[in-house]
C-alpha cells in the first residue's frame with residue numbers, strides 16, 4: 513500500500529481530531545458499566561484486526577446525534593446511535609466498519625490521492641514533500657482540527673466504504689457473530705431515515721427534508737439501501753429479502769449468540785436526546801436545567817431541539833412554537849423583560865405586562881393574519897442571585913391567531929420556576945427495555961414513548977420493527993421514557 517503519509521503523521525491527525533470532538537461533546541461516562549462493556553468489545557475487535565502494532569482507542573461521545581466515525585487510531589460512537597441497535601452484534605458491526613477504515617488506512621490513502629486536498633489545502637501542500645518533520649505534523653493536525661473531525665472524514669469514497677463493510681464482515685465472523693446482523697444495521701439506518709423524514713415533515717408543513725439526516729456525518733457513505741444490498745449479497749441473503757431483527761424471537765441469556773439481551777441490559781437507562789442543560793421535552797412538560805423552570809406544555813406540543821433552540825408544533829392545531837433564550841450584554845439589574853422584548857422585537861405591538869410563575873413578564877404581538885405571533889418574554893430562573901430582575905430571559909413565541917391567546921395564557925399558568933436543587937435533579941429522557949405483554953400493540957407501545965414527535969415512527973426505528981412485525985409477549989422492546997417526577 514503506497515501512501516505519502518507516515519503512520520505517526522496519520523495518528524497525529526487522528527489524535528487532534530478526537531481532541532476537538534471531546535472538547536465539543538464530552539465523553540459519555542454517565543454509565544460506567546456501559547463504557548466498560550464498549551471498551552471490552554473494542555479490545556475483542558482489535559484482537560481480530562490486521563494492524564496489531566498500533567493500538568485502537570474506543571470512545572463514546574456524549575452527543576444525541578445518530579453518528580459514528582473513525583479517525584486514525586480512534587473508533588468514535590455517539591450515544592445517539594445506540595438506541596437504534598438491537599443486538600451487540602449490530603453495535604460491533606458499526607465498530608468493525610470504523611475499525612476497517614482505520615486498518616485500511618483510508619485517511620492516509622486519501623491524503624495521498626489528494627482526495628482530501630480540497631479540505632486540507634495547506635495540509636496537502638505540506639505532504640507533497642512527504643516529510644516527517646513533527647512541526648508539520650502538528651500543522652496538518654491543526655488544519656484537520658480546525659476544519660472539524662467530521663469534515664475530515666467526509667471524503668471517504670464509495671470504494672473505501674465497501675472495503676470497510678467487507679472488513680467489518682470479516683471481523684464479525686472472526687469474533688463469532690452472525691455477519692447478517694450487519695445487514696440489520698443498514699435496515700436500522702433506513703428506518704432512522706424514514707423517522708427523520710416524518711419528523712421533518714411534522715415541523716415543516718409536510719415538506720420533505722432537503723438533505724439526508726446522514727449528510728453531516730457520512731456525505732459520501734452510500735445510501736443505506738445500496739449498502740444493504742451489497743451486504744445482503746456478501747452474507748448470502750437473497751436480494752431484497754428482509755431478515756427480521758433478532759428480537760422477534762424472544763432471546764434468552766442461554767440462547768443469544770448475537771448478544772441481544774446483553775446489549776439491551778447494557779443500554780437500559782442511557783440518556784436520549786439533548787442534555788438537561790439544553791432542556792428536556794416530554795409529551796406533557798418542558799424542563800430546563802440551566803434556566804431553571806418547568807412548564808406544563810399546551811396539550812399536543814411536539815418539541816424538537818435544533819441544536820440552538822427548541823422548535824415545535826402543536827399536533828392538534830398546528831400552532832408553531834419556539835422556546836429561545838436571550839442574555840443582556842450588560843449585567844444591568846434594571847434591564848427587565850420589557851426592555852428585552854423591545855430590543856428583540858422592535859416592531860412588536862400591544863406590549864402588556866403579565867405575571868408568569870410569580871414574576872413579571874411581558875407579552876406582545878408581532879405580525880398579523882397568518883403571520884401573527886404572540887410573544888412572551890420572561891425572566892430566566894437563572895438570574896444573578898435569583899432575584900426578580902436579572903439579565904437572562906426566556907423568549908416564547910407562538911404563531912397563532914388571536915383566538916389562541918386564551919389557551920396560551922392558560923398554559924403559562926402552568927409555568928414554574930425551580931430552585932437550583934430542583935433544577936439539578938432534571939433527568940434527560942431515558943431508554944428503557946420493557947417486556948411485551950399480552951395485548952400490547954404497536955400503538956399501545958408507541959403511546960408510552962415520552963414524546964409527541966412522531967412517537968410511532970420513533971418506536972419502530974429504535975426497535976427495527978414495522979407494521980407487520982409480530983410483537984410476541986415475552987420479547988423485549990425499547991421505549992424512550994420520562995422519569996422526571998418534578
Ligand SMILES: [Zn+2]
Nearest residue numbers: 668673676733
Ligand atoms: Zn464508513
